[in-house]
Amino acid sequence: MLTKMCAEYAVEKVLGNKMGRWQLPLPSGTLVRRCLFVCKLLGAEAPPRIGAQYWRMVHNGWCTGRRFQDSSAKCVFGCDSEDSIEHYCRCKVVREFLCMPHPNGPGLPIEIAGPSAFFLVHQRLTKKTVLKMAIALHAIFKARHAHKSGQPAYARPLKVSKSFFHSSDHGLYRG
Numbered sequence: 779m780l781t782k783m784c785a786e787y788a789v790e791k792v793l794g795n796k797m798g799r800w801q802l803p804l805p806s807g808t809l810v811r812r813c814l815f816v817c818k819l820l821g822a823e824a825p826p827r828i829g830a831q832y833w834r835m836v837h838n839g840w841c842t843g844r845r846f847q848d849s850s851a852k853c854v855f856g857c858d859s860e861d862s863i864e865h866y867c868r869c870k871v872v873r874e875f876l877c878m879p880h881p882n883g884p885g886l887p888i889e890i891a892g893p894s895a896f897f898l899v900h901q902r903l904t905k906k907t908v909l910k911m912a913i914a915l916h917a918i919f920k921a922r923h924a925h926k927s928g929q930p931a932y933a934r935p936l937k938v939s940k941s942f943f944h945s946s947d948h949g950l951y952r953g
């Protein structure tokens with residue numbers, strides 16, 4: 779029992795610190811509770827790579843320019859902003875993709891688009907939208923990585939994100 783309590787405490791403390799990095803307008807306890815809810819949802823209803831990507835993103839695990847102190851690295855979606863998760867969660871191009879209706883995007887309602895929705899902790903996100911958003915975030919991650927790997931076929935990252943979104947779908951969401 780004590781071990782279980784300690785484990786839960788450690789998770790909440792560590793995750794609270796990780797989520798605090800993103801400066802979302804929610805109390806730490808709420809962030810942790812919603813993040814854990816998302817993890818359980820993805821673990822139960824999405825392919826493992828989708829949940830793994832979400833966990834990696836929350837923990838600043840993308841190999842961005844900012845993470846590697848390369849201030850010259852720019853947003854791969856064409857902005858003149860830095861290559862960082864801090865930017866991508868606010869990026870206008872990413873937002874445009876996230877707000878596109880299915881099948882081109884996850885159909886995030888424009889009025890709640892922003893960092894809290896990007897990290898899947900906005901209170902108005904339904905389970906279905908969380909699942910679609912998680913797939914779209916995986917698509918963004920893959921498109922960004924492909925672009926950074928210098929693959930010429932990925933010269934238009936947003937277009938590739940959309941195609942990754944289609945290929946990542948795998949029947950998880952229909953309609």
Ligand SMILES: [Zn+2]
Pocket residue numbers: 853854855856857858859865866869870871872
């Ligand atoms: Zn951008």
